[in-house]
Every structure is written in C-alpha cells, then in structure tokens.
Amino acid sequence: MDMLSTLRIIDFGEVSALRSQTLWHAVAHGVSAGSPPTLSFMEPTEPYVSIGFHRSSKELDPTVCGPGGLPVFRRMVGGGPVYIDRGQLFFQVVIPEAMTPARRGDAVRWLLEPAVTAFRDVGIAAELDDRNEVVLGDRKICGHAGGQIEQAVVVVGNVINSFDHEMAASVVRAPSPRAREEFLRQMKRFVTPTPTDFGAFIEAAGQRYAEALGLKPFPDDLSATERRHLAELDELFVDPGWIRGVDRRSNGWWLAKVKSGVWVGHGSSNGHRVTVAFEGDRICALNVDLEDGSRADLEISSPRSIEEMVETLGEVDPGVADLILEMAARPPA
Numbered sequence: 663m664d665m666l667s668t669l670r671i672i673d674f675g676e677v678s679a680l681r682s683q684t685l686w687h688a689v690a691h692g693v694s695a696g697s698p699p700t701l702s703f704m705e706p707t708e709p710y711v712s713i714g715f716h717r718s719s720k721e722l723d724p725t726v727c728g729p730g731g732l733p734v735f736r737r738m739v740g741g742g743p744v745y746i747d748r749g750q751l752f753f754q755v756v757i758p759e760a761m762t763p764a765r766r767g768d769a770v771r772w773l774l775e776p777a778v779t780a781f782r783d784v785g786i787a788a789e790l791d792d793r794n795e796v797v798l799g800d801r802k803i804c805g806h807a808g809g810q811i812e813q814a815v816v817v818v819g820n821v822i823n824s825f826d827h828e829m830a831a832s833v834v835r836a837p838s839p840r841a842r843e844e845f846l847r848q849m850k851r852f853v854t855p856t857p858t859d860f861g862a863f864i865e866a867a868g869q870r871y872a873e874a875l876g877l878k879p880f881p882d883d884l885s886a887t888e889r890r891h892l893a894e895l896d897e898l899f900v901d902p903g904w905i906r907g908v909d910r911r912s913n914g915w916w917l918a919k920v921k922s923g924v925w926v927g928h929g930s931s932n933g934h935r936v937t938v939a940f941e942g943d944r945i946c947a948l949n950v951d952l953e954d955g956s957r958a959d960l961e962i963s964s965p966r967s968i969e970e971m972v973e974t975l976g977e978v979d980p981g982v983a984d985l986i987l988e989m990a991a992r993p994p995a
Contacts, residue, residue, distance in 0.1 A: 679706050682710075706747065706752070753867055821858060
C-alpha cells in the first residue's frame with residue numbers, strides 16, 4: 663500500500679482524559695516516521711484542562727486545576743488553556759510536513775476547510791472567517807490548535823454538543839472578579855455549542871478530508887511503533903515537570919482569548935484598575951476601578967473604535983489610554 667495515497671481513519675471512541683491527548687500525539691510521531699496521513703476522532707469521558715506547549719501553568723487557577731481539581735495536560739502544539747469535557751468530539755488531522763503549504767496560516771486554513779464542509783453536511787451553517795476561526799455567524803463553534811510535531815503537521819478541532827461556559831472561564835487565573843466576570847460574559851457571547859450527531863460528523867469529515875487531500879480513506883488502528891510512543895507519552899503527560907512547563911515573563915497585564923480577534927484585558931495605571939474587552943479594532947466593554955475604591959463604568963451600547971475610545975480617555979487619564987493601547991497591540995495567541 664502506498665502510504666501517501668491513503669488517508670488512515672481511526673475512531674478511538676470514548677477515551678480517558680489522558681488518552682484524549684496522548685493518542686493523537688502518538689499518531690503524529692507515527693506519521694512523522696512514515697505512517698500514512700491520518701484523521702482521528704475521540705470523545706473524552708471526563709473533564710480536564712489542556713494547555714499549549716509555550717504557555718505558563720501560572721495562567722491556570724490553582725483552586726480549579728491540578729491536585730484535587732481538574733487534571734491538566736500540556737500538549738505539544740500551541741494555544742492557550744482550554745476546558746474540555748465529554749460534551750465534545752475531537753478530531754485531529756495529521757499529515758507529513760512535505761504535503762502542507764509552507765505558510766503556517768495557509769496550512770491551518772487548508773486543513774480546517776474540510777471540517778467546515780463536514781459541519782455543513784450535518785446541517786450546521788459553518789464558515790471559516792478571515793482569522794481562520796470556524797464560526798456560525800460571529801460565534802465560535804470549533805476550538806482548534808495547530809502545530810508541528812517532528813515532521814508531521816497537526817490540526818486539532820472539536821464539535822461541541824454542550825459547553826459549560828462557567829467552568830471554561832473558571833480554569834483561567836483571573837486577576838480580579840471583574841476580569842473573570844467580563845471574560846465569562848464575552849465567552850457566552852462569542853462561543854456557542856452546535857449539537858449534532860457525532861457519528862454523522864465523523865462520516866462526513868472522513869469523506870471531506872479524503873476528497874480535499876486527494877487520498878483514499880481506509881479504517882485502521884495504531885501501528886506497533888505508535889503504541890510504543892503511546893506508552894511513553896502516557897508517562898510524559900503526567901510528569902509534574904512536563905505539566906508545569908517553563909514560566910514566561912509577564913508583560914505586566916493580563917489577557918485572555920475568547921476567540922481569534924476577541925479578548926479581555928486587565929491592567930493597572932496610576933492606581934486605577936482597568937478591565938476592557940476587545941473585538942478586533944474595537945472596544946465592546948470597559949470599566950475602571952478607581953484608586954479611591956469607586957467604580958467608573960463606561961456603558962457601550964455598541965462597539966466603538968479603539969482610536970476613538972483612547973482619544974476620549976486620554977483627556978481624562980493618559981496612563982489608562984496608554985495601557986489600553988498596549989493591551990490592544992498584543993492580542994493573545
């Protein structure tokens with residue numbers, strides 16, 4: 663069998679939290695070593711938190727995550743902390759690096775487009791927006807992460823039958839109750855589940871990925887080499903040192919991503935604490951806790967441009983205006 667003319671499809675079914683991470687990492691090592699391009703699926707049976715390779719574990723709320731709380735697993739691709747539970751079906755497409763477009767953004771888009779078509783096949787009017795976010799209208803319906811593991815390129819996504827916004831917001835360490843409240847509010851606004859039949863999506867996705875990649879689909883399982891990798895990964899992913907990762911230096915403010923182009927920021931200037939929600943180049947919510955303990959809310963009936971808001975605030979407190987500009991210039995990955 664010509665490995666590069668076939669698309670291996672593996673439906674792992676229901677798996678533990680640990681295996682919902684280590685299985686697809688094992689597949690990536692296998693594809694890097696010569697296994698065929700692979701599309702895999704799995705449903706975690708228990709809630710947990712996954713954090714991207716380059717992110718600090720200090721971004722997680724220790725009262726919710728870790729010992730005595732939700733398990734935490736660090737993946738080998740990027741992105742921030744995400745809450746995962748059994749209301750989600752995960753899919754992973756893994757192909758040799760040589761098959762992908764050179765530009766990362768192009769590769770991610772190329773590997774998400776068949777999933778968008780599969781969503782439509784099962785009755786969900788999904789689109790891929792300009793930021794490579796899978797959306798229904800302006801709401802995110804599929805979280806995804808991408809990266810390279812050895813010589814394999816991986817894109818991971820999910821189908822969300824149900825979503826606990828409160829739990830998802832709680833796993834992130836927020837600097838203040840107001841920042842957490844705003845993060846939750848924006849998450850409820852911009853992240854929505856799309857209940858569907860997982861089996862129907864699996865069938866549609868297998869067909870659409872095979873068509874897009876020009877490959878012949880066939881059902882299969884892990885190779886012997888991948889099973890050896892799986893055993894090693896099962897040990898690595900529960901190692902405290904791996905989970906902890908490397909601490910990253912803070913910019914002095916807090917940012918939390920809701921979806922690409924939408925994020926919440928919190929910081930301090932001249933004793934004032936500022937919480938702001940960004941939507942692209944606009945501000946959709948802003949409040950300031952003043953140094954004297956009072957609160958100044960700016961009611962925004964519709965998003966206003968960052969430039970306009972900064973000009974207005976600069977007349978009152980230039981430090982607050984500068985802080986907002988700094989947070990706006992560095993949206994979280």
